[in-house]
Amino acid sequence: MAATDKPSQKELQALAMAPTKYIGRAIPEISLRDFDSRIDQITAELLDAAENVGFFCIVDHGISKDAVDGIFNQSARFFGLPDEVKARVPFSPQHNAGWEKNAQVRPSTGAVDRKESYQMQFGDGMEGRWVDDETLPGFQEEALSFMHQAQEVSEKLMRCFARGLHFRDDYFIKAHNVSRQESQTVCRLLHYFETPQVPNPTGEVFHRAGAHADWDFLTLLFQKEGQSGLEICPGREVSTSFGYGDAWTKVEPNAAKNAIVCNIGDLLMSWSDDRFKSTFHRVKAPCEPNDFYGERYSIAFFNQPCRDAEIQGPLKKYPMITGEEFARNAMTRNYKALREKLIKVMD
Numbered sequence: 001m002a003a004t005d006k007p008s009q010k011e012l013q014a015l016a017m018a019p020t021k022y023i024g025r026a027i028p029e030i031s032l033r034d035f036d037s038r039i040d041q042i043t044a045e046l047l048d049a050a051e052n053v054g055f056f057c058i059v060d061h062g063i064s065k066d067a068v069d070g071i072f073n074q075s076a077r078f079f080g081l082p083d084e085v086k087a088r089v090p091f092s093p094q095h096n097a098g099w100e101k102n103a104q105v106r107p108s109t110g111a112v113d114r115k116e117s118y119q120m121q122f123g124d125g126m127e128g129r130w131v132d133d134e135t136l137p138g139f140q141e142e143a144l145s146f147m148h149q150a151q152e153v154s155e156k157l158m159r160c161f162a163r164g165l166h167f168r169d170d171y172f173i174k175a176h177n178v179s180r181q182e183s184q185t186v187c188r189l190l191h192y193f194e195t196p197q198v199p200n201p202t203g204e205v206f207h208r209a210g211a212h213a214d215w216d217f218l219t220l221l222f223q224k225e226g227q228s229g230l231e232i233c234p235g236r237e238v239s240t241s242f243g244y245g246d247a248w249t250k251v252e253p254n255a256a257k258n259a260i261v262c263n264i265g266d267l268l269m270s271w272s273d274d275r276f277k278s279t280f281h282r283v284k285a286p287c288e289p290n291d292f293y294g295e296r297y298s299i300a301f302f303n304q305p306c307r308d309a310e311i312q313g314p315l316k317k318y319p320m321i322t323g324e325e326f327a328r329n330a331m332t333r334n335y336k337a338l339r340e341k342l343i344k345v346m347d
């Protein structure tokens, strides 16, 4: 391919199948043990991780291994239902809640992720989208109990980030109040399908979660031992850019420590005037011998401010906007990038 030529679909495919460049980057591990008495120490560690990596693992967070195993069991029960039953609680883009399958197209790949997901919320976005108790007895109760536990952990982190940015301690907690109907926080159960081992007959790339940055405030991610695939790739200086580097770092599950992988989202990046980094990441499309090709489950807890929360960093780098506007802008940017990519590939 000459330097001036645009890549063909086939060439893009070959690029996606080329050996991945890896680089070791330390993912900080932060303990929340004795939170109240150690809050200043924990805040210092979180600020360092947020400014320099955008990803970190938290341990001693108070959610038991049994609770995490329990929600993964509920997730497997839900995804084990026939598609026509899951389709009774379909994904609503307007509410950002419900079940979708092979439907999420990422700007970085222009193709669907090979997965299904079920997004649950605390507020009115979830009306009519809970799977009913006759179909899955106990599901909603256990899911909500887990979501409240994840919220409690998130609130500890929010208190530290507020301190670090010289806001009142409860500033972010109030903006993310999950007892309000305006809450936009989402707990997403994810199920990636087993993919064929290469060389597969068509050369098709089975994307799992194409490279992206999350557009929420802060994500808590729960992974299962042995189900590798999450990788990060820093390289953004402002929350509005799509550029990223080309060397990846694996973030392996750490079930022995019951670790939660956390990452800063675009919203906290802009709310901190770009001081904290929202980092590109992906669940790799398996294509190399040591990749994980099996079925993969994960759970992402996306902290989102209430629709009417007012967002502006201490230095006022960006104009003030509401939680609802931020979400809408993020969606528009994602789809704009996708349109531009498609135009480039097609002409």
Ligand SMILES: O=C(O)CCC(=O)C(=O)O
Binding pocket: 188, 190, 209, 214, 221, 223, 230, 281, 282, 283, 298, 299, 300
């Ligand atoms: O499944 C994972 O490990 C990551 C999922 C993710 O990055 C996302 O849904 O935003």
Ligand SMILES: [Fe+2]
Binding pocket: 212, 213, 214, 281
């Ligand atoms: Fe993500």
